[in-house]
Amino acid sequence: MTAGLRKRVAAAAADRTVVDAVHLATWRKVDARAASFAALPHAGKLRDHADQIRRHTLAHLPHYLRQFTDQARNRGAHVHFAATAADACELATDIATHAATTLAVKAKSMTTEEIELNTALAAAGVRVVETDLGEFIVQLDHDKPSHIITPIIHKNRRQVARAMARELGTPYTEDPDTLAQQARSYLRQIFHDCDLGITGANFAIAESGTLVLLTNEGNGRMTTTRPRVHIALVGIEKLLPRLSDLGVLLKLLARSSTGQPLGSYTTLITGPRRPDDRDGPDELHVIFVDNGRSDILTGPHADVLRASAAGPA
Amino acid sequence: MRTAIFITCLTDTFFPRVGTALVRVLRHFDCPVTFPEKQTCCGQPAYNSGFHDEAACLVRRMADLFANFDRVITPSASCATLVKQHGPALLDEPRVRDLADRTYEVCTFLEHELDLDFTELVHTHEPTTYHYPCHARETYTLADLQRWLSGIRDLRHPPRPDLCCGFGGVFAVDFPELSGNMLTDKLQVLAGTGAELVISNEAACTLQMAGGARRANLPLRFKHMIEIVAENLGLMGADE
Numbered sequence: 001m002t003a004g005l006r007k008r009v010a011a012a013a014a015d016r017t018v019v020d021a022v023h024l025a026t027w028r029k030v031d032a033r034a035a036s037f038a039a040l041p042h043a044g045k046l047r048d049h050a051d052q053i054r055r056h057t058l059a060h061l062p063h064y065l066r067q068f069t070d071q072a073r074n075r076g077a078h079v080h081f082a083a084t085a086a087d088a089c090e091l092a093t094d095i096a097t098h099a100a101t102t103l104a105v106k107a108k109s110m111t112t113e114e115i116e117l118n119t120a121l122a123a124a125g126v127r128v129v130e131t132d133l134g135e136f137i138v139q140l141d142h143d144k145p146s147h148i149i150t151p152i153i154h155k156n157r158r159q160v161a162r163a164m165a166r167e168l169g170t171p172y173t174e175d176p177d178t179l180a181q182q183a184r185s186y187l188r189q190i191f192h193d194c195d196l197g198i199t200g201a202n203f204a205i206a207e208s209g210t211l212v213l214l215t216n217e218g219n220g221r222m223t224t225t226r227p228r229v230h231i232a233l234v235g236i237e238k239l240l241p242r243l244s245d246l247g248v249l250l251k252l253l254a255r256s257s258t259g260q261p262l263g264s265y266t267t268l269i270t271g272p273r274r275p276d277d278r279d280g281p282d283e284l285h286v287i288f289v290d291n292g293r294s295d296i297l298t299g300p301h302a303d304v305l306r307a308s309a310a311g312p313a
Numbered sequence: 314m315r316t317a318i319f320i321t322c323l324t325d326t327f328f329p330r331v332g333t334a335l336v337r338v339l340r341h342f343d344c345p346v347t348f349p350e351k352q353t354c355c356g357q358p359a360y361n362s363g364f365h366d367e368a369a370c371l372v373r374r375m376a377d378l379f380a381n382f383d384r385v386i387t388p389s390a391s392c393a394t395l396v397k398q399h400g401p402a403l404l405d406e407p408r409v410r411d412l413a414d415r416t417y418e419v420c421t422f423l424e425h426e427l428d429l430d431f432t433e434l435v436h437t438h439e440p441t442t443y444h445y446p447c448h449a450r451e452t453y454t455l456a457d458l459q460r461w462l463s464g465i466r467d468l469r470h471p472p473r474p475d476l477c478c479g480f481g482g483v484f485a486v487d488f489p490e491l492s493g494n495m496l497t498d499k500l501q502v503l504a505g506t507g508a509e510l511v512i513s514n515e516a517a518c519t520l521q522m523a524g525g526a527r528r529a530n531l532p533l534r535f536k537h538m539i540e541i542v543a544e545n546l547g548l549m550g551a552d553e
Binding site for chain 1 (some may be wrong): 365487488490491493494498
């Protein structure tokens with residue numbers, strides 16, 4: 001462990017604002033999770049079943065990667081493989097450059113945080129705007145997400161209000177609804193002007209080449225339908241063999257993470273826009289990201305990937 | 314039946330009264346016990362810190378040391394979990410699996426093997442609250458603990474009885490500030506019940522909470538459930 005980490009932890013633990021904010025959010029989530037699992041029949045069996053699905057998938061990962069790739073390509077998607085974070089950034093940057101885009105929207109994605117995609121795209125002249133409200137505020141405040149599900153768990157409403165007023169030039173308010181409306185109005189224009197949508201994926205269904213994206217704000221759907229080009233960066237552990245497996249994982253994912261029975265929006269994306277579709281991107285690129293995952297899978301800590309596989313996009 | 318006590322480092326070092334109570338209660342129920350003096354740490358701190366090879370050395374040592382006993386009884390659920398679950402996962406050897414089958418956490422042993430009814434044996438004369446240790450999860454549930462304590466006349470259920478005390482072994486050393494914040498929350502919950510007696514069956518948690526209570530000048534006192542059983546059976550005085 002680095003001395004730097006110890007110092008940052010000590011400073012955060014002494015910051016009353018952070019401590020109070022984390023308290024409030026944590027208890028809310030803990031209670032919501034307990035209540036939602038108490039209301040789920042056979043929760044234990046479902047978790048065992050989900051665990052078996054994950055074990056099976058990770059044990060046969062090359063097979064399911066090939067199957068997804070074949071299915072997705074049959075439906076008109078481009079599928080790429082990135083061994084490292086740098087490779088993934090390079091692939092995404094090439095696609096953006098080829099599409100001659102300068103403005104991209106992004107739905108919350110921990111995989112893109114992991115590979116620091118925004119920095120790479122910015123260097124290539126592409127501005128990336130986060131569209132998840134929490135990530136949007138983090139980006140406005142030149143900060144980093146502090147939690148994989150609740151990125152601004154460390155900020156209170158005064159800090160959010162100050163960042164919004166300072167960066168957007170909107171009237172100062174601490175009212176959450178008004179703040180959300182201000183962000184929404186700002187993002188509408190961005191959605192209108194952008195050419196590129198970037199997402200992760202919570203799951204990738206091998207049998208049909210389908211990406212599954214869970215969001216609570218609808219920004220995931222805007223990001224994957226409005227822009228001409230959609231790039232999804234997907235950790236290779238996110239594969240699921242069949243669509244029928246998705247039901248099992250969906251019953252558990254939102255309950256475990258936010259305490260919801262189901263996320264507000266569950267989006268299934270199979271290929272780019274077809275001629276008779278009213279909307280959707282002309283190009284869909286799936287970039288599978290390894291970045292050390294294969295090494296973990298064959299090492300003593302493979303359990304980490306089973307947990308991550310059922311986690312955020 | 315040859316029965317051995319596996320005392321654990323923290324109980325041995327900081328809470329000898331728990332060991333005394335353990336021996337007296339087992340003898341009371343016709344369960345003569347032996348104490349193999351060469352016993353050491355079971356390997357839990359090493360295991361939890363990711364030093365699996367080092368932990369495996371101690372797991373092997375445990376298996377050899379307790380090889381000739383029919384039953385091994387310990388007052389700690391976390392050390393029981395190390396022996397029963399993590400040990401066989403680290404070392405897939407017959408003697409390690411065998412020790413896992415013969416090792417018991419004391420409360421579950423008394424209930425399941427000796428068919429004792431704790432509602433008759435666990436009484437106190439004052440408002441009493443309790444702590445459910447995170448590491449007990451694999452050994453007994455919160456509902457088990459609440460059932461064992463249900464005979465206490467003035468049992469004060471704390472909000473979030475399974476709230477972590479913040480110890481977490483080496484976690485408390487690596488991140489003392491976080492551990493301290495968690496401890497503050499825990500003590501607030503316990504003190505808020507108005508009870509001064511806290512039943513805590515995990516020595517590591519007790520060490521953390523008792524130290525915090527003393528520094529915060531809170532009048533909390535901590536006892537393992539086996540001490541209450543010994544007192545109720547007249548095997549030890551309340552202040553002995």
